[in-house]
Amino acid sequence: SASQVPQPSVAPSSIESAHVLDRWILSRLNELIAEATDGYEKYELDTATRPLNDFIDDLSTWYIRRSRDRFKDDTLDKAHALTTLRKVLKTTALVMAPVMPFFAEDLYLRVKDEYDAESVHLCAWPDAGAIDKDLITEMMQTRKLASVGLQMREKAGIKLRQPLALLKAKVLPHNLDLQEVLKDELNIKDVEMDETLEEDAWIETT
Secondary structure, three states, X not given: OHHHOOOOOXXXXXXXXXXXXXXXXXXXXXHHHHHXXXXXXXXXXXXXXXXXXXXXXXXXXXXXXXXXXXXXXOOHHHHHHHHHHHHHHHHHHHHHOOOXXXXXXXXXXXXXXXXXXXXXXXXXXXXOOOOOHHHHHHHHHHHHHHHHHHHHHHHHOOOOOOOEEEEEEOOOOOOHHHHHHHXXXXXXXXXXXXXOOOOOEEEOOO
């Protein structure tokens, strides 16, 4: 929960994370801000609020779950992860404030810094920063492959804790960091692209 997010030991302004998960969730955050802003400016409440659901799902079921180990070790990467998460939670509170005022206020008060405004409703509306569309697309591809791989494991009766040697896919993300995320998610030693496959993916089960 937000109340369990400790303050990073490094000042937020001094951190720029190069971690692929941090860069992805910040791109998704900027995408959320842009879509919500567009909806509110057009007085289309459904357009403004609908993206929140998908974003919160991405945040909780993918970013936080994939970052759990990063939160544990006392390293610079932990500071990156915590600072990113705090920024994302705080900005999400700002975006949801017009339609969920009480929950947004509670979330904001749990993650705000001492130099922030006293209330979420006294904050300026956030500006959308850069959106890495390629990274967002490749992360969607990575998650789809992970889902397919988990289904193949289940069909073969091989539990996730059992390492496997190889996954082949018709299309792999070009980003090598995302390939590492995929290998870790599936507990697979290596991944290869094979455009001759009849299915989207194949795993070595022996």
